[in-house]
Amino acid sequence: MSSADPATTASSGRPRRFAPAGPLKGRIRVPGDKSISHRSIMLGALAVGETRVTGLLEGEDVLSTAAAMRAMGASITREADGTWSIHGVGVGGLLQPQQALDMGNSGTSTRLLMGLVASHAITASFIGDASLSKRPMGRVIEPLSLMGADFTASPGARGSQTLPLMMRGAAPAVPIAYRLPVASAQVKSAILLAGLNTPGITTVIEPVPTRDHSERMLKGFGAELEVEVEPDGTRVIRVRGEAEFRPQQIVVPGDPSSAAFFVVAGLLVPGSDLVIENVGLNPTRAALFDVLRQMGGQIDELDRREVGGEPVADLHVRHSALTGIAVDPAVVPSMVDEFPVLFVAAALARGRTVTTGLEELRVKESDRISAMRAALELAGATVTETADGLIIDGTGGDPLPGTPEGAAVTTHLDHRIAMSMAVAGLASRAGVEVDDIRPIATSFPVFESLLDGLADT
Ligand SMILES: O=C(O)C1=C[C@@H](OP(=O)(O)O)[C@@H](O)[C@H](O)C1
Numbered sequence: 001m002s003s004a005d006p007a008t009t010a011s012s013g014r015p016r017r018f019a020p021a022g023p024l025k026g027r028i029r030v031p032g033d034k035s036i037s038h039r040s041i042m043l044g045a046l047a048v049g050e051t052r053v054t055g056l057l058e059g060e061d062v063l064s065t066a067a068a069m070r071a072m073g074a075s076i077t078r079e080a081d082g083t084w085s086i087h088g089v090g091v092g093g094l095l096q097p098q099q100a101l102d103m104g105n106s107g108t109s110t111r112l113l114m115g116l117v118a119s120h121a122i123t124a125s126f127i128g129d130a131s132l133s134k135r136p137m138g139r140v141i142e143p144l145s146l147m148g149a150d151f152t153a154s155p156g157a158r159g160s161q162t163l164p165l166m167m168r169g170a171a172p173a174v175p176i177a178y179r180l181p182v183a184s185a186q187v188k189s190a191i192l193l194a195g196l197n198t199p200g201i202t203t204v205i206e207p208v209p210t211r212d213h214s215e216r217m218l219k220g221f222g223a224e225l226e227v228e229v230e231p232d233g234t235r236v237i238r239v240r241g242e243a244e245f246r247p248q249q250i251v252v253p254g255d256p257s258s259a260a261f262f263v264v265a266g267l268l269v270p271g272s273d274l275v276i277e278n279v280g281l282n283p284t285r286a287a288l289f290d291v292l293r294q295m296g297g298q299i300d301e302l303d304r305r306e307v308g309g310e311p312v313a314d315l316h317v318r319h320s321a322l323t324g325i326a327v328d329p330a331v332v333p334s335m336v337d338e339f340p341v342l343f344v345a346a347a348l349a350r351g352r353t354v355t356t357g358l359e360e361l362r363v364k365e366s367d368r369i370s371a372m373r374a375a376l377e378l379a380g381a382t383v384t385e386t387a388d389g390l391i392i393d394g395t396g397g398d399p400l401p402g403t404p405e406g407a408a409v410t411t412h413l414d415h416r417i418a419m420s421m422a423v424a425g426l427a428s429r430a431g432v433e434v435d436d437i438r439p440i441a442t443s444f445p446v447f448e449s450l451l452d453g454l455a456d457t
């Protein structure tokens, strides 16, 4: 979604009603993992020679990353069979972009690319859509400024720590040892990426583990990176700068955050029995499936294997009677994007589900705690909002009433609210009207066609 596109205003959204469905049956394959796709393009763009990527997610967020890396000198093309070919510029070789980098709706693109630019002698302006322009960038501005980068708020910014922002990188940048004040893989990755072109050793101290795709992939490309785990679980990640990258052949596994919508739909819609193939199950990502199993969800892993250095399995999901639980806040980073759809599962469970420790959800594409409270209430669920989560009293398996005639849930340019409420619609009596489904294309462009295909069979 281009930030220059006037259609990004909520008033001109594309609405859709998601109607109750019959059993979901069959086999589907969800697109590639968004986090891994972003990183394949960024790291491929730093390797001299050809990196080939199969299974890349061709969602708008990843395409924003690709456009930005092209603007900074990489050659990135898609071949007819869907393989992506990347010829990079070498670590330290990024070129001055001639135009503002349009990050669309993507926080990952913005924060990770700021990391890359921070240790190059280039200046870049970052712009984004209305949702991204509200999101906090102070969390990367602080460490990257310590490394020597300089940030200037542009006219029109809401504050000094939101887009549009102009940044001037520093070469040489200064290596830092930085303790993450917030559990964020984006902040961790921004610092590690900045460290690649920084002399010496850059250290990130991570008290609460977050997704580790950057660490895995940086090692694969040849960076000298080590992770030390302290007795209390704190991870100390060190990367040596002035790295030389070897181009890679990357196979991107299916995105567990996209599979999540079909897993919950399969659990909630009576009679469903489906297999979702090739789902990435990296332990730093897969906590939703464990939580749903604790609630009584029948989710079996078939043919567990490795794809592109990540654990993968096919997930067999059957309709299940769910029971509410208190979700352990320790799992939050390993399912941070899956809470909106977990709330939908909770709305149909028997008894109460309590979630805590979700402050970070308030600074995603929307405030996902309050957006989901409002959306579920409109669909007839019983929900209480707290400072750091939702308390949901489920129906015990009965469908939700659905949205009243003439009313639609508001998605606030947030793909995960739109898809979660689509799932709620399948498990409702009257259907759920969603005000704007266009944001779904940021992470899951084939969501509707997969859903409609399953419901037809
Ligand atoms: O590093 C990544 O690829 C991501 C990290 C998470 O964000 P935070 O680091 O802000 O938690 C997640 O919400 C986002 O969808 C993707």
Ligand SMILES: C=C(OP(=O)(O)O)C(=O)O
Binding pocket: 061, 105, 106, 107, 108, 109, 337, 364, 365, 416, 443
């Ligand atoms: C938070 C998300 O993405 P990003 O931060 O990249 O916009 C998401 O996909 O749910």
